[in-house]
Amino acid sequence: MMRTTTYGLFLLILFSLASCTRAIKPEALPSHITLGDTYYTQFVMRYEKDVHPTTNYRRGASIPVNTPVRLLKMTNKTIEVEVDNSSQHLTVKNFQKHTGDDVYQAFDKLFAPNKVDLSRFNALEKQHIQNGTVAKGMSKDAVLVAIGYPPMTQTPSLDGNRWVYWSHRFNRFNVHFKDGKVSWVEE
Template identity: 35%
Template sequence: MYRKNVLGALFALGLMTAMSARAEVLFAQANFLLNKNQLSAVNYRGKGVAIPVGAKVAVVERDDDEIRCKVMDSGTEFRFVTHRSLGKPINVLFAGFFAEQDPAARIAALSPEDQKQVRAGELAKGMSREAVLLTVGPPPPHRTPSLQGNRWTYWSSKFSTFEVEFGPDGKVVRIGDEPVAPAPPPPPVEKTYYHATANFHFDDGTVSWVNYLKGPIIPFNARVEVLDKGSSSVKFKVVETGAELEFENDARSGSETWKLFQAAFALEDQAAKLQALTPEDRKKVSASEVEPGMSREAVRMAWGPPPPHETPSFNSSTWTYWKSKTSKVRVKFGKDDKVASIE
């Protein structure tokens, strides 16, 4: 009887040794926390029994829903489980937690400070991505699809999360509920201003391409800011007054709206052109008046370009303007290119 018992014990011991030899032994790739002998692929980072990084773990059994394991040093048994929201097979997720490679070499490649944090299982600012992975493991892929992202989201529990944020250098700059540093304001956009090339009249918020000689005036060289460009109109604002107006075109002009607008409002400051006139012409331009003896340039500044459908060329001896839709005024030039008469 005694001999049979001894033989039975030896057989059982040999069987256990053989099973142990065949067991799949892996290394913990980070510090993980067990909750009631369960390790979720969500990788909850709240409270629990710790499995230290580098710990040897034997895989006892695998199936589609869970993987049963045993921590070899402590003998603690646990179940690795997944969640359908993670969107990956359990074996793929498990490989991010436990692998054949001992992480000791990865830890040794870190800076001394990062090595301390990994061993302590604690996150700190300045840690590298690799150090974070070795400290707390991978973030759940449904909220952090790429480890190249600047923010990794972890779960403290089923109801709370925290973020680990990395800076441009790949080092941790924020952990948990610390306020997100505001993004630097974008550089101010330098506005583009146009300058009135003449005195332009407007009526009921509209500047006509005809430039009817009635109504309030946008003075020569006034700065304007374009607000919107359309096929038949250009909306703009007079910088000095804040008045928002609309430059309107119609089929009679035979020209594109933007081309007409640019003839009326140019990018270049017009002050030098005004100074090039005679003192008398400058006074007339400032008063929006045209009188005999004025040069073509002065007339152009005082009343604007004559509508091209009746004055196709600035070299014409007669420029035709409109005081209203039914009343015209003609400026005739002499051989000296000075105003000879106004009719």
């Protein structure tokens, strides 16, 4: 009995350690990602309680596209940034099973060293990008900048004509496209 209990305890500790979040050392980061550097948000990000999940729930407060952030820390599951030279910290929690992205791929979708060129969008698209909303007539690129990437569990390819987003954990909404433009939004 003692041997079985000890073995079970050993397995529990082993699984606990395997699932722990590990800080990534600066020298282990890809060459284009540097702790302390400033990056810009690549789409309007929503967050609650200073957390943005990569499942990209469409609720909570927003951070506009092209907002400068300073990279503070990365782990194998999270990205921590300081927003716009303020005391506000935002933690991005990466849910790889929903996005298919490791933390580095998530970083590359969320942040870049350069601002998004908004001049390529028309007035309607710019207005909705600023508001973090979607409207009929917007291009796929404008939708990505306005509300980000849909989870791949329901939208395995951006080439499709229907993108499924999550309003929150239990509610979804669909963005339908025709000829590369939003034809309607189903909430």
